[in-house]
Amino acid sequence: MSLLEVKGLRRDYGALRAVDDVSFELDAGTILGFIGPNGAGKSTTMRILATLDAPTQGEVLLDGRSLVDAPDQARPLIGYMPDRYGTYDDVTVWEFLDFFARAYGLKGALRRQRVASVMDFTGLHPLKDKLTSALSKGMKQRVALGRTLLHDPKLLILDEPADGLDPRARIELRELLRALADQGKAVLISSHILTELAEICDTCAIIEQGRLLATGNVAELLARSSGNGAELLVRLAVGAEGDAAYARAERLLLEQPGIGQVTQEAGGLRVRLTLEPGSTLAQVDEAAARLLAVLVMAGVPVCAFSHRSLNLEDAFMTVTKGRVA
Ligand SMILES: Nc1ncnc2c1ncn2[C@@H]1O[C@H](COP(=O)(O)OP(=O)(O)OP(=O)(O)O)[C@@H](O)[C@H]1O
Numbered sequence: 001m002s003l004l005e006v007k008g009l010r011r012d013y014g015a016l017r018a019v020d021d022v023s024f025e026l027d028a029g030t031i032l033g034f035i036g037p038n039g040a041g042k043s044t045t046m047r048i049l050a051t052l053d054a055p056t057q058g059e060v061l062l063d064g065r066s067l068v069d070a071p072d073q074a075r076p077l078i079g080y081m082p083d084r085y086g087t088y089d090d091v092t093v094w095e096f097l098d099f100f101a102r103a104y105g106l107k108g109a110l111r112r113q114r115v116a117s118v119m120d121f122t123g124l125h126p127l128k129d130k131l132t133s134a135l136s137k138g139m140k141q142r143v144a145l146g147r148t149l150l151h152d153p154k155l156l157i158l159d160e161p162a163d164g165l166d167p168r169a170r171i172e173l174r175e176l177l178r179a180l181a182d183q184g185k186a187v188l189i190s191s192h193i194l195t196e197l198a199e200i201c202d203t204c205a206i207i208e209q210g211r212l213l214a215t216g217n218v219a220e221l222l223a224r225s226s227g228n229g230a231e232l233l234v235r236l237a238v239g240a241e242g243d244a245a246y247a248r249a250e251r252l253l254l255e256q257p258g259i260g261q262v263t264q265e266a267g268g269l270r271v272r273l274t275l276e277p278g279s280t281l282a283q284v285d286e287a288a289a290r291l292l293a294v295l296v297m298a299g300v301p302v303c304a305f306s307h308r309s310l311n312l313e314d315a316f317m318t319v320t321k322g323r324v325a
Contacts, residue, residue, distance in 0.1 A: 001064060003028045003186045004049070004155055009058035011044050011210075018044045019055070020210035026186045028154065031177060033201035034190040041210040042190040043083060046157050049188065050080035062155060079148035083159040083190075087140050089133035093124050096132050097146055104151040118146040122176065138169030145176065156180060158189045174200050229258070229275050230284045232291065235268035235304035249300045256291060268304065284309055 002025035011019040019041045026032045034042050047053040049060060051071035060067040067074040087096060097118060101111045119125045122142045127135065132143055141161060148156060158177075162170050177200060181187055191197050197204060205215040214221055234253075238245040246269060250262045253271055261272040273287060288307040295302050 002026055003063060004188075005059075005061040006045075006049070007059045007061070009045065009048065009060065010056045011041075011048060011053070012056045017210050019048070022058075022207070022210070022212050024205050024212065024215055026155070026188060028186050029181055029184045030202040031181050031187040031189060031200055033197035033204040034188060034207060035192075035197060035204055036190075036207035037192070040207045042207060043159055044210075045207070046080070046159050046188065046190060047082075049155075050078055050157050051075055052080070076151060077154045078157065079151070079153035079155070080157045081144055081148045081159060081161055083163065085141075085144040085147075087132035087135070087143055090131065092129050092131055093135070093143055094119070094128040096143060097124075097150065100147045101150045106150065114150050114152070118149050121149065121179070122146045123172075136169075138165050138172070141165060141169070141173070142176075145173075149180075154185060156185055156187045156189075158187065160190050160192070162189075162191055229279075230273045230288055230307045230309050232271040232273060232288060232305070232307045233268055234271060234295070234302060237301045237303040239301065241301075245301060248298075249295060249302075252295065252298055252300065253291065256294060258287060259291075273307075281309055 004026040006022060006024050009019055009022040010017065022041070022045060024032070034045070036042050044053070048055050049067070051067060051074055055068060058068075062074045062077055065073060091099070094115065097115045098111065101115050106114055116125075119128060122145060124139070124142055124146060127139060132140060135143065145158075145161065148158075162173055165173060177187055177189065181202075189197070189200065203215065203217050204221055206213045206221070234249060236245045236249060241248075246264055249269060250264065253259050253262050253269070258273050258275055259271060260274050263270045271291075273284070273291070275283060275287060284307075288305075292302065292305050295305075
C-alpha cells in the first residue's frame with residue numbers, strides 16, 4: 001500500500017473544473033514531481049492534499065485513512081509549503097521556528113530538540129540569531145522548509161519550492177529533498193522548472209487543464225511521449241556552395257532512418273532523431289555518430305555537430321499542447 005493514494009480527485013470552482021479525475025500514488029521514500037503550466041491545477045490539488053480545501057469528488061488516503069473524512073487525523077502526518085510562504089520580518093530564525101514548533105504543540109525539551117535538529121538539517125544554525133527579514137531568498141526558503149519539517153511529517157507537499165532560487169540554492173534544495181526521501185519521507189513537489197525536476201524526482205506526473213496527461217519515471221515518460229531520441233545541431237562551413245549545402249544536408253538527413261524533422265535555423269540545422277522506445281543513451285550516441293559519418297562521407301562540409309538526449313522538457317512539450325485553464 002502506498003503512503004498516499006489519490007483517487008478520482010475533482011475540484012470545481014463554479015463552472016470551472018480546476019482538477020478533473022486526478023489519480024496517483026506516492027510511496028514513502030520517493031519524490032514525485034508534479035509538472036504543469038500555469039493554471040493546470042497543481043496548487044489546487046496540493047491544497048486539497050494539505051487538507052486546506054475539500055474536493056468536489058474523489059478520495060485521498062494517507063497511510064490508509066481518508067484525509068477527506070478525517071483531516072484532523074491526517075494533519076500531523078503532513079508538511080505543506082505553499083507557493084507563497086511568509087516569514088515574519090522582526091523575528092529571528094530561531095524565534096520563527098520556535099513559534100511554529102509551539103503551534104505544532106511541541107513542548108519543552110522535545111521542542112528545543114526538534115528546532116535544533118531542523119536547523120542542523122537545513123544548515124540554518126549559523127543564522128539562528130539573524131532576523132528573517134535580513135535573509136536571502138534561498139535562506140528564507142530554507143526557513144520555510146524547516147518550518148514544514150518541525151513535526152517530522154511523513155508526507156511533504158512543496159508547491160514550487162525552487163521558484164526564484166539561484167542555481168546554487170536549487171542544487172542545495174535538491175540535496176535536502178533527496179536526504180528527506182532517504183529518511184523515508186514521501187515528497188510531492190511542483191514546478192515549472194522541468195529539467196530541475198528530472199534530476200530530483202523518482203517519478204513525474206504531468207498535469208494540464210486539471211487532468212493528468214502522463215505519469216511515470218522520466219525515462220518511461222520519454223518513451224511514451226516521444227520515443228527515445230536526441231536533438232542534433234549541425235552547422236556547415238558552406239563556402240561558395242552557400243545555402244545549397246544546407247539543402248543537400250537536409251535531403252540526405254531525411255533519407256536516414258529515425259529522422260522525423262529537420263529545420264533550418266540561423267545557427268544551422270536542427271534535427272530530431274527518434275529511436276525505438278526503450279533505447280539506451282549509448283544507442284542514441286551511436287545513431288548520432290552514424291549520421292555524422294553519413295554527412296562527412298557524402299562531402300557535406302560539417303564544421304560543428306552536437307547532440308543532446310531528449311529530456312523531460314521535450315516530453316512535457318510533446319505531451320502538453322500549451323493549453324492553460
Ligand atoms: N479559489 C479559486 N476560485 C476560483 N478559481 C480558482 C481558485 N483557485 C484556483 N482557481 C482556478 O483553478 C485553476 C487551477 O489553478 P491552480 O492554482 O491550481 O493552478 P496551478 O497549476 O497551481 O498554476 P500556477 O502554476 O500558475 O500556480 C485556474 O484556472 C485558477 O484560476
